[in-house]
Amino acid sequence: MAGNVGYVNQNLHKILELIPKLEPKCGNSVVITVDGPSGSGKTTLAKEISAVLDLSYTVHMDDLYEGWESTLTPKLTGKLSEILMQVKIENRIRFAPYSWLESRLAAEIQSPAPKYLILEGVGSGQSAIRSYVSLALWIEVLPGIGLERVIKRDGPAVAAFMPDFILQADAHFEKEGTKKSADYRLSGQGTV
Numbered sequence: 001m002a003g004n005v006g007y008v009n010q011n012l013h014k015i016l017e018l019i020p021k022l023e024p025k026c027g028n029s030v031v032i033t034v035d036g037p038s039g040s041g042k043t044t045l046a047k048e049i050s051a052v053l054d055l056s057y058t059v060h061m062d063d064l065y066e067g068w069e070s071t072l073t074p075k076l077t078g079k080l081s082e083i084l085m086q087v088k089i090e091n092r093i094r095f096a097p098y099s100w101l102e103s104r105l106a107a108e109i110q111s112p113a114p115k116y117l118i119l120e121g122v123g124s125g126q127s128a129i130r131s132y133v134s135l136a137l138w139i140e141v142l143p144g145i146g147l148e149r150v151i152k153r154d155g156p157a158v159a160a161f162m163p164d165f166i167l168q169a170d171a172h173f174e175k176e177g178t179k180k181s182a183d184y185r186l187s188g189q190g191t192v
Helices: 008-021 042-052 074-090 127-132 143-154 156-160 162-176
Strands: 004-007 030-035 056-060 092-095 109-112 116-120 133-140 184-187
Touching: 008 042, 008 133, 030 042, 030 127, 042 056, 042 116, 042 133, 056 092, 074 092, 074 127, 127 133, 143 156, 143 162, 156 162
Parallel strands: 004 184, 030 116, 030 133, 056 116, 133 184
Antiparallel strands: 092 109
């Protein structure tokens, strides 16, 4: 499947038709990753997928980063691996999301493992967890459009952090081969 390219609005129905046919690779859960550059529409796409799936749960990478200093690090890889091992072995999700407002970890979230687990955000499609993933999606956007969307969505305070984060993300994607390993590559040009 790797490398199918299309536009979200044209291929979303195709992906939604495919999902119920996917085999779980993480216990009884079908894991779907939605990765790509900042502002490409990952959260929107994850919401659209989740809205039509019964028994789905979405983990956002923003909840697993621990501030701007700890984003695409081995700590993120460890958290993702731990979440997926719990889903596979213990049939549950358990993690403490990061509170960006309070600059600390919030209360732990616990939930039974869903039928569909969506991992959404920069770093969700990394190589360390691919053996658990049933469907890997990559959503692309031109850098200027993506940055503009992020600032519009999150406010001007993030503008100072974005250049470094974008450089880290680009290096991460290159090292991990995230885009080329995706089952489907989509255009986020028309999504917000």
